[in-house]
Amino acid sequence: MKSRESLPSWYELPIGGISRPNITPESKAGWRFEKPVIDNEKCIRCRLCFLYCPDAAIVESDEKYTTKTGKTYNVSYKINYYFCKGCGICAEECPVKAITMVPEV
Ligand code: SF4
Numbered sequence: 124m125k126s127r128e129s130l131p132s133w134y135e136l137p138i139g140g141i142s143r144p145n146i147t148p149e150s151k152a153g154w155r156f157e158k159p160v161i162d163n164e165k166c167i168r169c170r171l172c173f174l175y176c177p178d179a180a181i182v183e184s185d186e187k188y189t190t191k192t193g194k195t196y197n198v199s200y201k202i203n204y205y206f207c208k209g210c211g212i213c214a215e216e217c218p219v220k221a222i223t224m225v226p227e228v
Pocket residue numbers: 158159175176177178179180181202206207208209210211212213214
């Protein structure tokens with residue numbers, strides 16, 4: 124067994140992959156009984172929903188958005204409802220509660 128000192132440091136490791144949309148071509152929409160809705164006014168663009176979504180159903184776009192209070196963001200987050208299965212993890216993880224799970228109709 125290698126000693127701890129002989130193992131590479133974290134910065135020497137190769138860059139790993141991140142999940143991206145369309146990992147599987149199948150839609151998960153039929154699994155949902157609730158769907159997440161993002162409030163662009165509350166969203167602080169922290170990216171946590173994008174990182175936590177297990178189905179990579181949150182899409183980061185370079186669409187600008189200016190809030191009613193005049194703050195402009197250069198990025199927006201949207202839900203890809205074709206892949207979203209309605210698990211609610213994004214709503215749970217959002218630090219400012221900008222995502223609401225609403226009944227699927
Ligand atoms: S409800 Fe689940 S699958 Fe849908 S966007 Fe949020 S984390 Fe992803």
